[in-house]
Amino acid sequence: MDLLQDPSTSEAERARYLRAFDFHDAPEKEIALKRLIASAANSDSASEGPSDELVVEAVLRLGDFDFDSSVSAKQSVLRYLHTYPGTDAYFDLLQRFQFAEMADDLFEFSLKHHDQTSGVRAAEILFLMDRQSLLLDAIQTDDLARRVAAVTLVGLAGRNKTVSLLLPVVTSDGLSSEVRVAAVEGISRRPNGRKRLLDLVISRKLPDDLKFAAANVLLSDEDEAVRIEAAKYLELPATADSQPLPPLRTLVKRRGDVAAGAKVFRKPGTCINCHKVNGEGKEVGPDLSEIGSKLSREAMYVSILDPSAAVSHNFETYSVLTEDGSAITGLLVSDTAESVTLRNAEGIDQTVNKDEMEIFQKQSKSLMPQDLQRLMTADQLVNLVEYTLTLTKK
Ligand code: HEC
Incomplete structure (x- = not known):
């Protein structure tokens, strides 16, 4: 009796047997693999047939497989894909067979891992x-x-x-x-x-x-x-x-002096007027005590030089125009039924009653100034970035 068909054969033995096929010639191997996959199709309950993993191993060893001819083999493979997203087998199977019912799954996977190789691979298959x-x-x-x-x-x-x-x-x-x-x-x-x-x-x-x-x-x-x-x-x-700022591509290749950068953070950079580091500084923008764990060198430059390109969610800028004509711009600190409180670039909170408000608008620009590079030389900027990159989780 065929070892693969025999119900007393253990899963481990089957897997070993399957691997042994990698050394066999094509026609013989293909027949045995197809027979194994068909046994998944024939068995009534999943527990009797080969496991999903084994079906997948067999499918991956075949040059081609027609899933329309075997509903339960397809079910096995789909179950496997849902259980092991992001594995090599997941991508191999989806790339080769492009199951239409997996498109949403691939899409969510790609968004979730958009900054990793696996997320990009999922998008490529889409x-x-x-x-x-x-x-x-x-x-x-x-x-x-x-x-x-x-x-x-x-x-x-x-x-x-x-x-x-x-x-x-x-x-x-x-x-x-x-x-x-x-x-x-x-x-x-x-x-x-x-x-x-x-x-x-x-x-x-x-x-x-x-x-x-x-x-x-x-x-x-x-x-x-x-x-x-x-x-x-x-x-x-x-x-x-x-001097004009060197392009980012040049800046990211340079390395700076951490101690000098820590000084630039206070002066001339003025970062300390808006950011806390390890308990010191004002709290207009986010606390930067662990910013080095969050941003890459390039992202750090972009955050400093082009702040509106990456406004953090919790730090959106709003502006208010009151009936008596005064304009206030700042971060939204609170928004109640009666009033709105904004924190301006100096870190000062101002509250306006809603019935005095003429216009209340979200701004697309960051409260962080767009032109901080004018306060520093390129060398100072490089040192500053070197310093911020050392601010990591303890
Ligand atoms: C006038 C206030 C102000 C000054 C000055 C300022 N920032 Fe900011 N910064 C902010 C605000 C507000 C945000 C959050 C909104 C945003 O993401 O643009 C921010 C965001 C950032 C971020 C992104 C944080 C994150 O979690 O993604 C970095 C990095 C940063 N600032 C670094 C600096 C450095 C370095 C300096 C000094 C050269 C500086 N900032 C000067 C207000 C300021």
């Missing part, structure tokens, strides 16, 4: 299945983190579709800065994308809040012609010694 619409729809939802993650994934996984999908995002009025900055980054991963970005700059269609992101990419392009053309329209902001 594109392979022609289900990128799931990602594109997510760009229009209310959830900011999902919007940014979806744009990032289209940028990393979209290949030759990236530019045409993300170009409309860049110029869309309805989307916030951080989503459009992520689209600029996605597009600029592709050479033709950088050319299209340059076209937008030349035709003056690039929104102002994307100029810093675009300047960083285009002024450090490998193609000298792109660099020269871009420099006619864009410049990086000047630092304290009137």
Whole structure:
């Protein structure tokens, strides 16, 4: 009797047997593997047939398999996919068989792991299945983190579709800065994308809040012609010694002095006026005591130099205009039935009664100043970033 068919054969023995097949010739191996998978199909209850894992091992060893001919083999594989998301087998199976019923699962997986290789791989399979619409729809939802993650994934996984999908995002009025900055980054991963970005700059269609992101990419392009053309329209902001800021790509390669950076944090950087570190400083912006565990070197530069590109959720800026004509801008500290309290850039809280309020609006800009680089030289900035990166969880 066939070892694989015999109910007394243990699961471990079967698996060993299966692996032994890797040394056999193709026709013999294929027949035995198909017979094993068919035994999953024939057994009435899952407990009698081979386990889902074994069916998956067998399927993966076959060149091809027609799941339409075996509903229970397919059920086995789907159960396996739901149990072991993100494994090598998960991606192998989905890439080869592209089960339509797994598209939502892949989509959620990709969003959840958008900053990891596995999330990008999941998004690549969505594109392979022609289900990128799931990602594109997510760009229009209310959830900011999902919007940014979806744009990032289209940028990393979209290949030759990236530019045409993300170009409309860049110029869309309805989307916030951080989503459009992520689209600029996605597009600029592709050479033709950088050319299209340059076209937008030349035709003056690039929104102002994307100029810093675009300047960083285009002024450090490998193609000298792109660099020269871009420099006619864009410049990086000047630092304290009137020199233009070097592009991010150059800055991230440099290393600084931590002790000198700690000084810059107070003066001339003025960071301490708004941020607490280990109990010291004002609490206008987030506490930075563990910021080095949260942000990469590049993200740290972007947070400092282009704050509106990454406004943290809890720190959205609002402005109020009162009936007597005074305007207040700051972070929303409280919002009750009677009044609104905003904390301004100096860390001072101001409360306004709702019946005196003319306009109450969320701002797309961060309360953190856009031009802090003008307070520092490039060297001081590099030292400052080196210091902030040492602020990690204890
Ligand atoms: C006028 C107040 C103000 C000053 C000055 C200021 N910041 Fe901020 N900063 C904020 C606010 C408010 C936020 C949160 C909103 C946002 O994300 O833009 C923030 C956010 C940040 C973040 C992102 C934090 C996170 O959790 O993602 C970093 C990093 C940061 N600031 C570093 C600095 C450094 C370094 C300096 C000094 C060069 C500085 N800030 C100066 C107000 C300020």
